[in-house]
Amino acid sequence: xxxxxxxxxxxxxxxxxxxxxxxxxxxxxxxxxxxxxxxxxxxxxxxxxxxxxxxxxxxxxxxxxxxxxxxxxxxxxxxxxxxxxxxxxxxxxxxxxxxxxxxxxxxxxxxxxxxxxxxxxxxxxxxxxxxxxxxxxxxxxxxxxxxxxxxxxxxxxxxxxxxxxxxxxxxxxxxxxxxxxxxxxxxxxxxxxxxxxxxxxxxxxxxxxxxxxxxxxxxxxxxxxxxxxxxxxxxxxxxxxxxxxxxxxxxxxxxxxxxxxxxxxxxxxxxxxxxxxxxxxxxxxxxxxxxxxxxxxxxxxxxxxxxxxxxxxxxxxxxxxxxxxxxxxxxxxxxxxxxxxxxxxxxxxxxxxx
Numbered sequence: 237x238x239x240x241x242x243x244x245x246x247x248x249x250x251x252x253x254x255x256x257x258x259x260x261x262x263x264x265x266x267x268x269x270x271x272x273x274x275x276x277x278x279x280x281x282x283x284x285x286x287x288x289x290x291x292x293x294x295x296x297x298x299x300x301x302x303x304x305x306x307x308x309x310x311x312x313x314x315x316x317x318x319x320x321x322x323x324x325x326x327x328x329x330x331x332x333x334x335x336x337x338x339x340x341x342x343x344x345x346x347x348x349x350x351x352x353x354x355x356x357x358x359x360x361x362x363x364x365x366x367x368x369x370x371x372x373x374x375x376x377x378x379x380x381x382x383x384x385x386x387x388x389x390x391x392x393x394x395x396x397x398x399x400x401x402x403x404x405x406x407x408x409x410x411x412x413x414x415x416x417x418x419x420x421x422x423x424x425x426x427x428x429x430x431x432x433x434x435x436x437x438x439x440x441x442x443x444x445x446x447x448x449x450x451x452x453x454x455x456x457x458x459x460x461x462x463x464x465x466x467x468x469x470x471x472x473x474x475x476x477x478x479x480x481x482x483x484x485x486x487x488x489x490x491x492x493x494x495x496x497x498x499x500x501x502x503x504x505x506x507x508x509x510x511x512x513x514x515x516x517x518x519x520x521x522x523x524x525x526x527x528x529x530x531x532x533x534x535x536x537x538x539x540x541x542x543x544x545x546x547x548x549x550x551x552x553x554x555x556x557x558x559x560x561x562x563x564x565x566x567x568x569x570x571x572x573x574x575x576x577x578x579x580x581x582x583x584x585x586x587x588x589x590x
Contacts, residue, residue, distance in 0.1 A: 297407065312393075336476045345401075416490070424567060430470070504516075
């Protein structure tokens with residue numbers, strides 16, 4: 237009987253080592269002076285503060301904020317198109333945007349990539365996207381893990397998970413408790429579908445409509461199906477941090493909701509305190525054409541669309557209306573469209589439509 241080897245079991249350590257040599261440069265480009273280099277170590281090291289007096293945060297009572305998420309079945313679209321960098325951006329966005337909801341500054345990010353087989357080029361493309369996302373989020377890609385599991389994943393399939401750690405001063409922590417009747421609810425534009433609802437998207441687009449990833453969609457400005465569905469999730473780190481730093485001596489932002497699965501209703505309700513209800517106006521913002529195209533294609537009910545998708549609002553900010561012009565101006569300078577989509581009223585805790 238031939239001797240058993242790891243290679244025969246589906247894992248080629250020589251190819252794996254080749255893949256690992258491609259990744260350090262993608263990590264290093266995201267490093268800030270707070271990263272303590274430990275190449276080849278078993279963990280990543282990150283200093284909470286700068287040693288430089290010029291950039292020192294001088295934390296008084298720092299609170300660490302941690303988030304984890306994945307990309308979901310959007311990965312199946314990436315496999316069909318054979319494009320794997322944009323889902324890396326999605327991975328960073330899903331966790332970083334959650335951390336922002338507490339007012340946190342994202343510090344560092346870790347990724348977990350599980351693959352069916354050794355594929356250095358695909359892995360490099362995935363991690364390049366993660367690295368791009370970390371640069372956009374101003375956080376360091378501190379480390380990660382790649383697992384080759386041929387008996388778990390079908391040939392060509394893979395999965396991603398991401399982990400973000402941020403920090404916020406306790407006195408600047410945003411938890412929704414300050415939300416009060418009279419507050420403005422400001423919707424900030426999404427880039428499209430982001431990374432939620434793709435099981436429904438794929439069923440409608442590929443199974444019911446019979447479209448392929450290379451088909452051109454006139455309603456979407458002659459984009460291909462693949463390009464439209466792989467538009468990466470918007471990362472809101474820089475514009476939100478800009479607003480929070482501008483008002484660092486005031487608690488101006490009372491609540492932030494990342495609009496993911498569950499839509500505006502479920503995600504905004506999560507941050508409302510007792511006695512506050514958000515009254516929203518469906519006609520107050522511009523819904524991107526990808527949602528109308530998808531709804532028509534699958535004959536999807538309005539309620540289902542609002543429950544599953546962000547419908548063009550990727551982030552919701554709640555604050556005193558006195559600061560509306562200033563906040564919207566800063567978002568506009570960051571290239572983000574925003575709309576006043578509702579107000580906070582007294583009443584049982586809920587999100588309702590006017």
